[in-house]
Amino acid sequence: LLVDDSTHFGDMLMTALFRLGYEISVCDDPVEAVGYVQEDPGAWDLVITDQAMMNMSGTELVAAVKQIRPGLPCIICTAFPAGITEEAARQAGADGFATKPLDLGKFSVMVKEVLTR
Numbered sequence: 001l002l003v004d005d006s007t008h009f010g011d012m013l014m015t016a017l018f019r020l021g022y023e024i025s026v027c028d029d030p031v032e033a034v035g036y037v038q039e040d041p042g043a044w045d046l047v048i049t050d051q052a053m054m055n056m057s058g059t060e061l062v063a064a065v066k067q068i069r070p071g072l073p074c075i076i077c078t079a080f081p082a083g084i085t086e087e088a089a090r091q092a093g094a095d096g097f098a099t100k101p102l103d104l105g106k107f108s109v110m111v112k113e114v115l116t117r
Contacts, residue, residue: 001024001025001027001033001036001037001044001046001047001048002014002017002024002025002026002027002048002049003026003027003028003029003030003033003047003048003049003050003053003058003061004026004028004048004049004050004053004077005028005029005030005050005053005054006028006050007028009050009100010026010028011026013048013102014026016104016108017108017111020108020111022111029055030049030053030055030056030057030058030060030061031055031056033047033049033061033065034056034061034064034065034068037064037065037068037069037072038068041068041069041072042069044069044072045072045073045115046072046073046074046075046111046114046115047061047062047065047072047073047074047075048074048075048077048111049061049062049074049075049076049077050076050077050078050079051076051077051078051080051083051084051089052078052079052080052083058076058077058078058084058089058092058094059076059084059088059089059092059094060092061074062074062076062089062092062093062094063092063093065093066093073095073096073114073115073117074093074094074095074096075094075095075096075097075098075110075111075114076089076092076094076096076097076098077097077098077099077100077102078097078098078099078100079099079100079101081099095114095117096110096111096113096114098110
């Protein structure tokens with residue numbers, strides 16, 4: 001589940017991950033994304049979320065998802081690294097942290113590592 005309020009970034013990352021063999025659902029509303037996880041917690045293998053979004057931050061989204069399904073891996077991506085540190089992301093429950101623009105090679109390695117833990 002990819003959660004990002006930027007349609008351009010969401011489409012780009014969805015295409016890149018799809019080409020690597022992953023099935024991706026994209027959501028631009030973090031509150032709606034929490035609802036998807038709540039509706040069917042076992043349907044998701046990974047949540048990738050932006051940090052800076054309307055209605056809910058990425059760290060808040062991760063915390064909400066982890067309350068529903070504690071073992072669900074989550075990665076936070078941010079274009080504003082001054083707004084959050086990797087340590088703060090991990091304290092919120094994130095299993096990975098990346099800054100935009102993404103190095104897709106490194107990011108794909110992170111996705112694979114997070115999924116195989």
